[in-house]
Amino acid sequence: ELIFICNPLQFLDRVEVLRSDGMQILTEATAAVQNPDREISEKAKKKKTKVHLFLSRSAIDILEHKTKFMLYTCPLSSVSFCAVHQTQPKLFGFISRHPALDTYHCYIFQSRKFVSVPQERRFPE
Numbered sequence: 001e002l003i004f005i006c007n008p009l010q011f012l013d014r015v016e017v018l019r020s021d022g023m024q025i026l027t028e029a030t031a032a033v034q035n036p037d038r039e040i041s042e043k044a045k046k047k048k049t050k051v052h053l054f055l056s057r058s059a060i061d062i063l064e065h066k067t068k069f070m071l072y073t074c075p076l077s078s079v080s081f082c083a084v085h086q087t088q089p090k091l092f093g094f095i096s097r098h099p100a101l102d103t104y105h106c107y108i109f110q111s112r113k114f115v116s117v118p119q120e121r122r123f124p125e
Helices: 023-034 042-047
Strands: 002-017 049-056 059-064 069-076 079-084 092-096 106-109 120-122
Touching: 002 023, 023 079, 023 092, 042 059
Parallel strands: none
Antiparallel strands: 002 049, 002 106, 049 059, 059 069, 079 092, 079 120, 092 106
């Protein structure tokens, strides 16, 4: 059952992070993505695209805007944290555990307008 569809957003990137939650992790991941000295692969450049964010009772799906190709799906049970960036209110992200590995990724998005949701949300693991 689909709960929410977000209008096209800019998907900035997915960054591997060390911990599963915290505003500091989101802030560091955002800084890494915005670093102009960061070496960006062709694959990463393609990630900076418009996407639709679909939220259901079971997962968050990230689909490419034009083709509707599924870029990522994250089971809700793997999502441990989501928040709006503290000083850049057009940026927000969530942290999810990789389903097969013992790693976490922070997915970072930018909206055209200010994001108006609670600033921070932790989820029980």
